[in-house]
Amino acid sequence: MTATEQNLQVRLAKRTVGLPEDDTWRIAENPIPTPGPGEMLVANRYLSIDPAMRGWINEGRSYVEPVAIDAVMRAGAVGEVIASNNDHFPIGTHVSGLFGVQQFALSDGKGVVPVDPNLAPLPYYLATLGMPGMTAYFGLLDVGEAKAGETVVVSAAAGAVGQVVGQVAKIQGCRVVGIAGGPEKCGWVRDELGFDACIDYRNEDVRAGLKEHCPDGIHVYFDNVGGDILDLALSKLALRARVVLCGAISQYNNMQAMRGPANYMSLLVNRARMEGFVVFDYAKRYGEAAREMGEWMAQGKLQTRIDEQQGVASFPETFRKLFRGENFGKLVIRV
C-alpha cells in the first residue's frame, strides 16, 4: 500500500428492472481510508457473488435493507487485516464479512469472523464453509428434514448451494437427483460428487427426467430457481414432501410480474409443505455446521468447486454470468 494507491469500488448507480446492465453500476476510485478507534482496514482477497445480491438492489422491504443509491455494493468477502485499531483482529488476521465490492474495506469488527487459510483455501470460506454451505446444511437438514432412503432433488445442482445440498444428502443416505444446465455440470455432480442422477435442463426433458429418476416421487425438493422447474418438481411430490425455498434465480430479473407455482395444489393432495428460510436465523448454529462439514471435507466426502473471476472491475459482467447460469461452481472474484 503506497500513498498513491486507490481503493477501486463498485457502487450502485441506479435501481433497475431486468438483468443489471453496466450502467446499473459506477466504478469508483477513492482514497484508501484510515481506521479510526476500534476499526480495522481489510484488504479484500475474494468477493462472493451470490443470487441474493439481486434482491439487495431492489427497493422495498425484504430480510435486509436495500443497498442505497451511490453506496458501495454489498457483498460477502474474505480478506486480510492490514491495519488495525481493533484488539480482536490484529494485522495479519484473515477475516470474512460483508466487506463490499471493493479492494479495501473499513470495519468495526461487527459481523466479522476470523478464518484460517491453513485449514482451507480462502474462497472456501465464501462457499462450503460460508453462507452457501450454511444455507445448504440448514435448508436440507433443518427445513427439509431429509432422511436416509428419501429422494432429494436439487436445482442449480452445480452451484454454490446445490453442490453442498447434494453431497450432504448423499452423506445422509438419500437418493440424490440434481438439475443443472449442460452436460459438463451434470457430468461433474454425477461422476465427481456422486449424485445418483442429474437432469440437464438445457438439453433434456425435465419432466421425463424426474419421472425416470424419482420412481417414488420427490421427498425433498431444494429449490434454487423457481419458475418452470419448481412447477415440475411440485407435480412429482411424494406424500408429505417438503419443498425448501432457497431462491428463485429464474425470476429475479423477470421483466414481468413474478410467476407463482401453478402446481401449488400438489401440496394439498400430497399433504406436503413449502417453506422458506433465511440462513442468518441459524447464526448461533454456524459453528456446529462448520465443524461437521469440516470433518466431511477432511474425509474427502465433501468437495468444493470454485469459479474464479478476476478483479473488482469485472463485477458487472461476472454478476450477469451468474444469472445466465454461466458459472460452474461457487462464483467469486479474486481481488
Place this chain on the structure above:
Amino acid sequence: MTATEQNLQVRLAKRTVGLPEDDTWRIAENPIPTPGPGEMLVANRYLSIDPAMRGWINEGRSYVEPVAIDAVMRAGAVGEVIASNNDHFPIGTHVSGLFGVQQFALSDGKGVVPVDPNLAPLPYYLATLGMPGMTAYFGLLDVGEAKAGETVVVSAAAGAVGQVVGQVAKIQGCRVVGIAGGPEKCGWVRDELGFDACIDYRNEDVRAGLKEHCPDGIHVYFDNVGGDILDLALSKLALRARVVLCGAISQYNNMQAMRGPANYMSLLVNRARMEGFVVFDYAKRYGEAAREMGEWMAQGKLQTRIDEQQGVASFPETFRKLFRGENFGKLVIRV
C-alpha cells in the same frame, strides 16, 4: 316406501371444463335396491354439497379416485337405515357416510358412522360435526398451529369450513379476520360469530382491509379460495407464518391453467410455510375433535349456519351456487 317408488339419482354424464352445466349430469330413476347379506338400505335425508366434489369429477390422480362416468355422483350424506342385514346398523339408526346424490343408498357399513339426531340437528353432522368441522379443527390447530394472541385470517369465512375456523380461532384467543362476499355474510361472522373484522371482497379493497385489520401481519392464513386473495394474504404474512391450504374454490372451474401464487417468495422472506392437508388423514382423531367441538356447541360458543336447498333434482343448480358464492352457510340438499 311402496313397490312403485323409485330411487331418484344424479349420475355423472361427462367430464367438463369450467362450471358444470346441466348436461354434466344425468337425472336417473332406478328401482330402490334390496340389501344383500351384511348390507343395509339408507334413506338419505340431507346431502352435503362441498367444493371438493368439483375435483372428484376430474380425471386423473388425486387423493381419491375420480367418479366414473355414469356412476352416481359421490357425496357425503346423512340418512336413516330403513332396511338392514347388518347387525351394526339396525333399522332406525341414523348414519353418516358417502351415500351419493340419490334418495336411497345401499351400504355394507364401511366408512359409515352412526349419528344422534337428539344431540344436534341432522345437517350439523355434514357441517361442524362432519367433514367441514374436522377440516377446520385440524387445519387450524394441527397444520396451522394457531396460538393465542396470533392473527388468523380465513377466506370464505361464512362457508362451511370458514365459519368453524374463525370461531375455533376465537375460542383459542386469536384475533380473527374473515374474508367473505357481501355485507350480509360479513355482518353475520362479525356480529353473530364474534370475528374481530370481516373484509367484503365484493365491495372492499382486500389489500387495504388486511392492512387495517392485521397490524402485526397474518400469523395463520387459512385458505379456502386461492387466486388473488391468496396472493394478497401472502403479501401480509408475519414472520414464521403458516398458510394452510384447504382449497382453491376460485380456481376449480378455471378455464385457463391453474394460477399459482405470485407472491410465494414471501414465504422465504418471512421464514413462513404453506402446507396442504387432507382431513381423512385425521380419521383416528375425529372423536377427539367432535367431543371438544360438541362441548363448545353446548356452551353456545360454536354456532352452525346451514343453507338448505330442496330435492335431489336441484343438485346441478345447487352445485353451481356454491362456486358462485351464493350459499350462506354450509350448503346441503334436503332430500
